[in-house]
Amino acid sequence: MQIPSEILAIGQKKFSLCLVGQFMGKPPKFGLIQAMAGKLWGRYGAISVAHYKDDLYLFQFPSDSALSRALFGGPWHIGGIPLLLRKWEANIESVDFSTSIIPVWVHLSGVPMELLTKEGLSYLASAIGTPLHMNQDYSKLLVTERVSLCVDVDFSKPLLEKLDIAFNGGTRSIDIAYS
Numbered sequence: 094m095q096i097p098s099e100i101l102a103i104g105q106k107k108f109s110l111c112l113v114g115q116f117m118g119k120p121p122k123f124g125l126i127q128a129m130a131g132k133l134w135g136r137y138g139a140i141s142v143a144h145y146k147d148d149l150y151l152f153q154f155p156s157d158s159a160l161s162r163a164l165f166g167g168p169w170h171i172g173g174i175p176l177l178l179r180k181w182e183a184n185i186e187s188v189d190f191s192t193s194i195i196p197v198w199v200h201l202s203g204v205p206m207e208l209l210t211k212e213g214l215s216y217l218a219s220a221i222g223t224p225l226h227m228n229q230d231y232s233k234l235l236v237t238e239r240v241s242l243c244v245d246v247d248f249s250k251p252l253l254e255k256l257d258i259a260f261n262g263g264t265r266s267i268d269i270a271y272s
Contacts, residue, residue, distance in 0.1 A: 101183070110160055111181035114150040121172030126150060129171040134163045151181065165226040165243045168197065168272060193249040196225055198272040201240045201256075205265055214242060220256055221269065222246040246271070 120126070127142045130152055134140050138155030145151050154160040160180075163169075169176045177195065199221055201214075208217060211227070218224035223245040246252070256267040 105183060108151070108153075108181045110154045110157065112152045112154070112160060112164060112178045113145070113181050114152055114176050114178050115148050116171070117175040117177060119174070120148055120150075121174060125172050133169060133171075134159060137162060152178070161226075165196075194222075194245050194247050196243055197246050199242050199244045199246070200270040200272070201242070202238060202268040202270070203265065204240050204267055205258075205260065207260070209240070214240060217256060217258070217267065218242045218244050221253055 121129075123142075123144055130140045130142050134152075134154070137159035140155075140159075141151075141153040143151045143153075152163065154163065164178055164180060167176075167178065169178070199218065201217060204214070204217065208214060214227060215224045221244050224242060225245060226243040227241070252271065253269050256269060258265050258267060
């Protein structure tokens with residue numbers, strides 16, 4: 094049977110404010126997951142938690158801003174166990190929770206002022222992994238010692254400690270620290 098697109102759209106809208114979570118290790122008891130979700134993200138509104146299947150959990154948020162705060166505000170741990178989160182997408186069975194690629198906050202020190210733009214910082218972050226989010230708009234700052242970016246980092250590869258860049262006829266070394 095072919096499912097009509099308008100029927101699928103209703104379900105997609107229902108889950109559009111959901112994150113899918115998976116624990117790196119044995120999940121805590123469901124009651125603890127519910128309680129901690131409320132403590133971690135409840136100040137943004139009511140959070141619903143559901144056990145989907147196997148080791149996948151759904152976290153439903155009241156707004157896009159609440160969902161973004163949870164998605165990019167981590168890393169999160171419940172019961173001492175790291176929780177990986179991904180935005181819900183259609184065909185949830187295909188969500189890849191590879192534990193080699195994990196979103197982490199990366200801290201850059203020594204970034205030249207010319208690169209304190211969304212484009213410049215995204216370009217630098219792309220040398221580390223896939224840029225996801227900035228915790229503030231650095232283009233409005235005149236000077237900053239440290240820049241924090243959320244980046245999908247592939248932990249199966251060696252982590253960069255420094256990023257040597259060439260610009261304006263010179264070179265510069267940017268220090269990299271990981272959360």
